Amino acid sequence: MSGLELTADTPVAGRRAERHMPGEEGVWVFILGDMTVFALFFAVFAWYRGVDPALFTASQQTLNAGYGLFNTCLLLTSSWFVVLAMNAARRHLNNQAALLLVLAFLCGLGFSLVKFLEYGEKIAAGLVPTTNNFYMFYYILTGLHFVHVVIGMVVVLFMAHRARRGIRGGGDMSFLEGGASYWHMVDLLWIVLFPLIYLMK
């Protein structure tokens, strides 16, 4: 996979510009496109909630907000590790950057384990996507977000690999920034998703 070189047009020297957009512009096309799709999902959820608020509130109470909160902390922590890793990478502290990215990956892994635990509990209690509209959205929204987490974990591992090798050019830094932006988006989506599904009264 070492052939997959992600280069960017901006050289390292240009990075001191006052308004620097992290990563390449294409990453932002993806992030904005993806957030638009999620916004649509959230809007449809809110609309269905409005149709039957009693059912949604009753079903919501069976969720364990503790899991959700714990996962929020995990993702926030992993985002923080990524920020620290970016700072380390900029200062050419390669091993430190790689280690921080591996920690971010482990947070993602923790998130996944909690998700499996949570899904398992719900399924064991007979609460499945076809139970009612609330559970349909619960599984699909968190499931789609989980797909993003898994993709992000792979990206973060690639970033760790790249960081350990050291930043050699604008392309390396751009790849790290793009990956970091994606990981922050995954975090941000969860921060909207968590209150929407677990807490909104």
Add this chain to the structure above:
Amino acid sequence: MNKKAQLVCLWSAALMGLLVTIGWWPVAGFVPPPPPSWSAAETAAFFAANTNGIRTGLLLMLAGVGFFIPFIALISMQMRRMEHTPPVLAYTQLLGGSMSVMIILVPIMLWTTAAFRPERVDVEITQMLNDAAWLIVAMTFAPGIMQNLSIGLAVLWDKGAKRVFPRWVAYVNFWMALGFLPAGLMTYFKTGPFAWNGILAFWLPLVAFAIWFNVMFIALQKAIKEQQEA
């Protein structure tokens, strides 16, 4: 000559878009889709009411979808120009695109079969043909995703001084790959946003496809022009 041939391939896709849209939408009346929640009798009545419109619309779609094939070949041709990009991606795109054509052709013929004997008493046969057709055309996301991923990876790999496609085209393809995913959920639902007539399983992928199609069209148009100038 090469440029002319490529432009023919490019514009053939516009013809595809035109014929498929006209056939599917106003002529056959398949948009918005007949709901999966309909009973067998309602579905059969739908085919009996507008039989000739459906037959003609499907015929237009059948004629139109063939024009997608040169467009897919054109994408692979341009992918082969990319420097350092493994050629196998161009072939993956070609196969993914061909399969996408197949999953449009098969439903067209299933609907045509349903509309062939609209007087049949056994309405459940019509319902099953219609179910199969909708599920194949709207749910089969696998070839499309492979097509998008191969294009996206190829664009990121391209190291030429003059890139064939701008890099953001890669990310539009990755986004499209994710946009296909909700379609897989229609196997579970007969009503709601994830049914085959739902906003998230049908309209979202359809709009995403329209955006992808236009992005690829413009990127290819530019690539052909730049290839000629080089």
